[in-house]
Amino acid sequence: MTSIRVLVADDEELVRTGLRLILTSELDIEVVGEAADGRQAVEAARALQPDVALLDIRMPELDGIEATRLLLGNGCATRVVILTTFDLDQYVYDALQAGASGFLLKDAPAHQLVTAVRAAAAGDAVLAPSVTRRLLSDFARKAPRVDAPVESLTARELDVLRLLARGLSNAEIAAELFIGEGTVKTHVARLLTKLGVRDRLQAVVLAYRSGLAS
Secondary structure: OOOEEEEEEOOOHHHHHHHHHHHHOOOOEEEEEEEOOHHHHHHHHHHHOOOEEEEEOOOOOOOHHHHHHHHHHOOOOOEEEEEEOOOOHHHHHHHHHHOOOEEEEOOOOHHHHHHHHHHHHOOOOEEOOOOOHHHHHHHHHHOOOOOOOHHHOOHHHHHHHHHHHOOOOHHHHHHHHOOOHHHHHHHHHHHHHHHOOOOHHHHHHHHHHOOOOO
């Protein structure tokens, strides 16, 4: 079984230790590196190419948002999950705008952290339970409108994207469209490629910003 390779970045050593202990207790997750500030996180991610980087928002040198921008702006394939003790809307907006694949509060239970890492590695959206679809759509309304290449999507792919934007899971989309869950996964993979986005969450953001979803 291939392990999910994770980088942990937080300026507090105790927090890094706790995250590492939680993650390494799972057979399918491996912590390949740690960083104590945002600049170290960017350098470590570029060198190690982890599947997922857990980045604290408030770090010295570079905060987690700016580290995300630098990392993903360079075409790094790593997916970023932002960790914070602050449940503030603006942080979510900034994280999504920077290209993060998720946002999780530090007081989340251990199983949610593990689930978030697995989901991010699989290209799924990762949002703290307190972050609602209303917040995501509100972010998208405030962000500048963009022209998305939605014309390249088939009618069924557009249907799938609209349902993704409503927050439906693959199983729920399959039931809604009367198709198999495996077929949904295929449609999702194709529309991500056509839209040039990294994961489902960024596809949803693009759907709102292009006016496809509202």
